[in-house]
Amino acid sequence: MFEQSAHPRSLKAKDSVLCATKDLLAEGGLAAATVDAISARSGVSKATIYKHWPSRTAIAAEAFGREMAAEIPLPDTGNTEADLTEQVRHVSKFYAGRHGKVFAQLLAASVTDPAASPYFREYFLDARRAAIGELWQRALDRGDANPEISAGTATDVLFGPLIFRLMTGHAPLTEEEADAISSAALHGLLKH
Amino acid sequence: MFEQSAHPRSLKAKDSVLCATKDLLAEGGLAAATVDAISARSGVSKATIYKHWPSRTAIAAEAFGREMAAEIPLPDTGNTEADLTEQVRHVSKFYAGRHGKVFAQLLAASVTDPAASPYFREYFLDARRAAIGELWQRALDRGDANPEISAGTATDVLFGPLIFRLMTGHAPLTEEEADAISSAALHGLLKH
Amino acid sequence: MFEQSAHPRSLKAKDSVLCATKDLLAEGGLAAATVDAISARSGVSKATIYKHWPSRTAIAAEAFGREMAAEIPLPDTGNTEADLTEQVRHVSKFYAGRHGKVFAQLLAASVTDPAASPYFREYFLDARRAAIGELWQRALDRGDANPEISAGTATDVLFGPLIFRLMTGHAPLTEEEADAISSAALHGLLKH
Amino acid sequence: MFEQSAHPRSLKAKDSVLCATKDLLAEGGLAAATVDAISARSGVSKATIYKHWPSRTAIAAEAFGREMAAEIPLPDTGNTEADLTEQVRHVSKFYAGRHGKVFAQLLAASVTDPAASPYFREYFLDARRAAIGELWQRALDRGDANPEISAGTATDVLFGPLIFRLMTGHAPLTEEEADAISSAALHGLLKH
DNA sequence: GAGTAACCGAGACGGTACGTCCTGTCTTGGA
DNA sequence: TCCAAGACAGGACGTACCGTCTCGGTTACTC
Numbered sequence: 001m002f003e004q005s006a007h008p009r010s011l012k013a014k015d016s017v018l019c020a021t022k023d024l025l026a027e028g029g030l031a032a033a034t035v036d037a038i039s040a041r042s043g044v045s046k047a048t049i050y051k052h053w054p055s056r057t058a059i060a061a062e063a064f065g066r067e068m069a070a071e072i073p074l075p076d077t078g079n080t081e082a083d084l085t086e087q088v089r090h091v092s093k094f095y096a097g098r099h100g101k102v103f104a105q106l107l108a109a110s111v112t113d114p115a116a117s118p119y120f121r122e123y124f125l126d127a128r129r130a131a132i133g134e135l136w137q138r139a140l141d142r143g144d145a146n147p148e149i150s151a152g153t154a155t156d157v158l159f160g161p162l163i164f165r166l167m168t169g170h171a172p173l174t175e176e177e178a179d180a181i182s183s184a185a186l187h188g189l190l191k192h
Numbered sequence: 193m194f195e196q197s198a199h200p201r202s203l204k205a206k207d208s209v210l211c212a213t214k215d216l217l218a219e220g221g222l223a224a225a226t227v228d229a230i231s232a233r234s235g236v237s238k239a240t241i242y243k244h245w246p247s248r249t250a251i252a253a254e255a256f257g258r259e260m261a262a263e264i265p266l267p268d269t270g271n272t273e274a275d276l277t278e279q280v281r282h283v284s285k286f287y288a289g290r291h292g293k294v295f296a297q298l299l300a301a302s303v304t305d306p307a308a309s310p311y312f313r314e315y316f317l318d319a320r321r322a323a324i325g326e327l328w329q330r331a332l333d334r335g336d337a338n339p340e341i342s343a344g345t346a347t348d349v350l351f352g353p354l355i356f357r358l359m360t361g362h363a364p365l366t367e368e369e370a371d372a373i374s375s376a377a378l379h380g381l382l383k384h
Numbered sequence: 385m386f387e388q389s390a391h392p393r394s395l396k397a398k399d400s401v402l403c404a405t406k407d408l409l410a411e412g413g414l415a416a417a418t419v420d421a422i423s424a425r426s427g428v429s430k431a432t433i434y435k436h437w438p439s440r441t442a443i444a445a446e447a448f449g450r451e452m453a454a455e456i457p458l459p460d461t462g463n464t465e466a467d468l469t470e471q472v473r474h475v476s477k478f479y480a481g482r483h484g485k486v487f488a489q490l491l492a493a494s495v496t497d498p499a500a501s502p503y504f505r506e507y508f509l510d511a512r513r514a515a516i517g518e519l520w521q522r523a524l525d526r527g528d529a530n531p532e533i534s535a536g537t538a539t540d541v542l543f544g545p546l547i548f549r550l551m552t553g554h555a556p557l558t559e560e561e562a563d564a565i566s567s568a569a570l571h572g573l574l575k576h
Numbered sequence: 577m578f579e580q581s582a583h584p585r586s587l588k589a590k591d592s593v594l595c596a597t598k599d600l601l602a603e604g605g606l607a608a609a610t611v612d613a614i615s616a617r618s619g620v621s622k623a624t625i626y627k628h629w630p631s632r633t634a635i636a637a638e639a640f641g642r643e644m645a646a647e648i649p650l651p652d653t654g655n656t657e658a659d660l661t662e663q664v665r666h667v668s669k670f671y672a673g674r675h676g677k678v679f680a681q682l683l684a685a686s687v688t689d690p691a692a693s694p695y696f697r698e699y700f701l702d703a704r705r706a707a708i709g710e711l712w713q714r715a716l717d718r719g720d721a722n723p724e725i726s727a728g729t730a731t732d733v734l735f736g737p738l739i740f741r742l743m744t745g746h747a748p749l750t751e752e753e754a755d756a757i758s759s760a761a762l763h764g765l766l767k768h
Numbered sequence: 769g770a771g772t773a774a775c776c777g778a779g780a781c782g783g784t785a786c787g788t789c790c791t792g793t794c795t796t797g798g799a
Numbered sequence: 800t801c802c803a804a805g806a807c808a809g810g811a812c813g814t815a816c817c818g819t820c821t822c823g824g825t826t827a828c829t830c
Contacts, residue, residue, distance in 0.1 A: 010806070031304070034785065045808045050787065081382065107359055108300035112223070117361065125362050139382075146383055149376045152363055153353075157376050160353030161345075167299055167359065169309065170317050171344055184341045184349050188380030190273065190331075191338055205776080226816065237777045242818065394780070415688070418811065429782045434813065465766065491743055492684035496607070501745065509746050523766075530767055533760045536747055537737075541760050544737030545729075551683055551743065553693065554701050555728055568725045568733050572764030574657065574715075575722055589802085610790065621803045626792065 014052055016042040021063035030105035033060050057109040057116035064106060065123020068099065074131050080144035083135055085182045088158055091128075092178035095166045100173070104166050129155055157185045206244055208234040213255035222297035225252050249301040249308030256294060257315020263291070266323050272336035275327055277374045280350055283320075284370035287358045292365070296358050321347055349377045398436055400426040405447035414489035417444050441493040441500035448490060449507020452483065458515050464528035467519055469566045472542055475512075476562035479550045484557070488550050513539055541569045590628055592618040597639035606681035609636050633685040633692030640678060641699020647675075650707050656720035659711055661758045664734055667704075668754035671742045676749070680742050705731055733761045 020042035024033040035056045039046045053059045072094055075086040094100060103124075110120040132155040139145035145154070161181045165171045212234035216225040227248045231238045245251045264286055267278040286292060295316075302312040324347040331337035337346070353373045357363045404426035408417040419440045423430045437443045456478055459470040478484060487508075494504040516539040523529035529538070545565045549555045596618035600609040611632045615622045629635045648670055651662040670676060679700075686696040708731040715721035721730070737757045741747045 013807075035787080036785065039808095043808080045810090046787080047789080047809090048807055051806080056786095084381075104303050108303035111296050111300035111359055121360065121362060125360055129362075144382055146376075146379075146381060149381055150372070153369075153372050153376050154381050156353035156356050156363065157349065157373060157381060160351075160356035161348035162352070163359065164348050164352035164355045167303055167355065168313065168317055170313060170321075171348065177345075180342070180345050181349060184338075184345050185377060186380055186382050187338075187384075188378055189276075189338060189341055189346050189349060190336055190378045192379075192384050202775090227818080228816070231778090235777075237779080238818080239778090239820080240776060243775095248817085397781075419813085420811065423782095427782080429784090430813080431783085431815085432781055435780080440812095468765075488687050492687035495680050495684035495743055505744065505746060509744055513746075528766055530760075530763075530765060533765055534756070537753075537756050537760050538765050540737035540740050540747065541733065541757060541765060544735075544740035545732035546736070547740045547743065548732050548736035551687055551739065552697065552701055554697060554705075555732065561729075564726070564729050565733060568722075568729050569761065570764055570766050571722075571768075572762055573660075573722060573725055573730050573733060574720055574762050576763075576768050611792080612790070615803090615805095619803075621805080622792080623794080623804090624802065632791085 010052075013042075013044045013048055017044050017049055017052070017059060018063040018066060020044075021059050022067055025060060025064055025102050029102055030057075030060055030109060033063075035059075053119075054115035055113050057106070057113045058119040060102075061106055061110065061116055061119035061123050064099075064102060065119075065127075068103075068124070069127065071099075072128075072131075074134060076138075080135075080139040080142055081186060084139070084158065084186060085179060087132070087135060088162070088182040088185075089175055089178045091159060092162050092173045092175070092181075095162055096173035100166060107163070107167070128159075132158070158182060161185070202244075205234075205236045205240055209236050209241055209244070209251060210255040210258060212236075213251050214259055217252060217256055217294050221294055222249075222252055222301060225255075227251075245311075246307035247305050249298070249305045250311040253298055253302065253308055253311035253315050256291075256298060257311075257319075260291065260295075260316070261319070264320075264323075266326060268330075272327075272331040272334055273378060276331070276350065276378060277371065279324070279327060280354070280374040281367055281370045283351060284354050284365045284367070284373075287354055288365035292358060299355070299359070320351075324350070350374060353377070394436075397426075397428045397432055401428050401433055401436070401443060402447040402450060404428075405443050406451055409444060409448055409486050413486055414441075414444055414493060417447075419443075437503075438499035439497050441490070441497045442503040444486075445490055445494065445500055445503035445507050448483075448486060449503075449511075452487075452508070453511065455483070456512075456515075458518060460522075464519075464523040464526055465570060468523070468542065468570060469563065471516070471519060472546070472566040472569075473559055473562045475543060476546050476557045476559070476565075479546055480557035484550060491547070491551070512543075516542070542566060545569070589618075589620045589624055593620050593625055593628070593635060594639040594642060596620075597635050598643050601636060601640055601678050605678055606633075606636055606685060609639075611635075629695075630691035631689050633682070633689040634695040636678075637682055637686065637692055637695035637699050640675075640682060641695075641703075644675065644679075644700070645703065648704075648707075650710060652714075656711075656715040656718055657762060660715070660734065660762060661755065663708070663711060664738070664758040664761075665751055665754045667735060668738050668749045668751070668757075671738055672749035676742060683739070683743070704735075708734070734758060737761070 017038060021033050021038050024037055024041065033056060035046055035049060038044075038056070038059065039049060049059070053062070072087075072090050075083045075090070077083055077086070095103065106120060106124075110116045129152070133151040136145060136151040136154050140147055158181075162173065162178070165173055165177075171177065209230055213225050213230050216229055216233065225248060227238055227241060230236075230248070230251060231241060241251070245254070264279075264282050267275045267282070269275055269278070287295065298312060298316075302308045321344070325343040328337060328343040328346050332339055350373075354365065354370070357365055357369075363369065401422055405417050405422050408421055408425065417440060419430055419433060422428075422440070422443060423433060433443070437446070456471075456474050459467045459474070461467055461470070479487065490504060490508075494500045513536070517535045520529060520535040520538050524531055542565075546557065546562070549557055549561075555561065593614055597609050597614050600613055600617065609632060611622055611625060614620075614632070614635065615625060625635070629638070648663075648666050651659045651666075653659055653662070671679065682696060682700075686692045705728070709727040712721060712727040712730050716723055734757075738749065738754070741749055741753075747753065
């Protein structure tokens with residue numbers, strides 16, 4: 001993923017490509033981020049592009065992920081439920097917003113394009129899961145969380161519903177809905 | 193008495209197309225279900241195909257959905273938790289199995305192809321959500337379920353995590369994982 | 385070579401392509417007759433072009449050959465030596481002129497591109513050889529020609545030298561040189 | 577005493593390049609003699625290669641010409657007609673043989689690539705023409721040849737037909753054909 | 769039972785993007 | 800100081816699929 005080249009020009013080319021791609025994504029979504037278009041706008045030739053990435057989806061994942069890196073901050077109110085609820089709200093808002101569409105397209109594309117999945121995973125999932133792992137650990141330390149549940153499962157139960165809605169569009173991603181989901185997930189669907 | 197349709201040929205053509213598409217999906221996934229390929233195999237011309245469907249994804253959704261219709265039966269053990277757990281297991285198994293890949297491709301494609309979304313929703317989501325609505329109503333009737341949670345939210349919390357994993361492949365879809373998810377979702381992530 | 389399509393559009397497309405190619409050849413030689421350029425100028429898509437011809441060289445051969453068809457008239461003075469000398473002059477002049485360069489490029493390209501050779505042969509060699517066959521037969525009928533020499537050999541001895549010079553540029557293609565060649569070829573290199 | 581060149585490495589590099597090229601030509605014809613391939617096989621960098629030759633065709637011409645240098649010996653039977661006939665046979669055989677294809681490709685390439693023509697001329701034409709000049713002078717000395725015909729014209733009349741056939745493939749290059757050509761050229765196409 | 773519409777197969781077509789290949793220039797770091 | 804190693808822009812290649820279109824033959828309703 002991070003080949004260190006002897007030639008610094010590699011870095012410049014990579015950067016140009018990622019910037020151009022970022023712009024194209026913003027303008028016309030993933031569909032606009034054609035390899036030809038990226039090449040034309042970045043001034044980097046297609047051959048070079050294909051030397052650095054296996055497919056346009058991979059480029060888009062990296063470009064978009066780089067930009068999104070610090071988009072969703074980790075809340076820390078001292079209260080577990082508040083923190084997790086807030087986080088679900090944030091992510092929901094992100095999906096519903098300007099970038100959500102592109103994110104969905106990216107996720108969709110990485111299903112079809114196996115070469116791109118590692119990029120998508122690296123630039124989106126890993127960071128997100130690490131963040132949630134952090135929150136979850138805090139919750140466990142406070143004794144608020146059910147210790148039988150792994151951070152991975154918790155993440156999926158909290159954010160899977162959002163992804164589901166993002167992909168199918170079968171339900172809105174409003175704050176109310178986000179709260180309903182986090183509440184249901186945190187306290188369980190069944191009566192105690 | 194007579195043919196119900198004014199154009200019985202249409203029916204035969206639709207059927208040929210759906211069968212051919214089903215076979216192509218089974219053989220090579222969504223990528224193989226090219227409109228040209230469908231046309232060639234079904235003997236139905238492309239013009240006719242485009243008269244019946246807006247895009248190849250729509251055809252594939254209908255063909256695949258028709259086949260999958262009765263694939264996942266609704267459990268009825270009399271025990272709410274057992275029913276829901278079983279259902280999550282079933283769906284998880286379906287996703288993990290032979291058809292899961294195609295389902296994922298279809299969902300992915302319907303993100304990109306707006307014309308296909310209604311088909312996808314009709315042939316997959318609606319049926320599934322209706323089924324869960326049924327289970328959830330039973331649970332409410334029994335007084336097992338939290339009445340403040342809507343069937344829609346319940347569905348998303350239970351199955352969203354599976355979809356999430358299916359799409360990204362970041363975690364396996366084994367029975368143990370399915371049980372971990374349903375258990376966490378049903379009883380909540382936090383301590384009571 | 386001449387597939388008769390049920391669709392008259394085929395003819396229009398072929399014609400557009402050949403006209404565009406002719407113009408490109410005139411403007412920039414064979415190098416300018418890129419498939420992309422031909423497509424752009426003719427308004428015929430690349431896919432269609434490749435359905436009709438195996439390679440750009442083939443297109444160029446057909447386009448150029450069509451144009452050249454009646455360029456070199458068959459002389460008929462009643463005198464064998466004069467006729468043949470005149471013909472060599474004509475061909476020499478053609479090679480030396482505006483079109484010679486393109487002809488050479490075409491011949492060169494058909495060496496590299498086996499798919500194009502039949503086109504080159506059809507549109508250039510066959511016509512030329514038939515013409516010479518005609519002259520040669522007349523000469524035989526008059527009793528002027530050596531009947532032990534085939535028309536093919538005669539053609540090669542008369543025009544091979546011109547081709548040779550055209551390809552290598554090692555000697556000019558002036559009228560004097562043409563006459564020297566035809567004289568030498570007609571009367572022999574050795575003393576009688 | 578010392579190395580004659582200031583840069584003995586240059587010599588080694590040139591030699592490596594030419595050897596590698598020769599091998600590539602033998603293996604896959606001119607098409608295989610890519611600059612990249614030559615660089616890779618010879619261990620000489622592309623930059624260095626371009627310092628010594630203007631284009632790949634030039635390299636190939638030199639490499640091939642060097643190898644071919646002594647391939648066609650000059651006959652000397654004391655009989656002019658026999659000598660020339662023999663020479664035509666030899667050249668025809670060469671063209672028809674293993675190396676003929678590459679020679680044709682080289683000639684073809686030097687049409688397109690102006691930078692390579694001098695190389696082609698130097699390594700092929702000049703040597704060949706000098707040889708024929710030698711034969712022709714002997715013939716003149718013996719009084720067998722027509723003194724009004726220049727060595728250049730004689731060469732073209734004798735060997736042009738072979739080149740013609742080599743390039744277009746319109747007729748075979750067998751010994752019989754070679755003899756037919758040399759006989760026709762030497763004694764003339766017309767009756768005396 | 770013939771006439772007449774609508775329909776359909778076949779597939780050509782323009783368009784767009786793909787991913788590959790080669791050229792000739794340029795840069796870097798090591799010998 | 801010179802070179803190998805190879806990155807790079809540029810540009811053409813040939814392919815694939817899409818969605819539209821035109822054609823001519825067939826079908827099945829209408830009169």
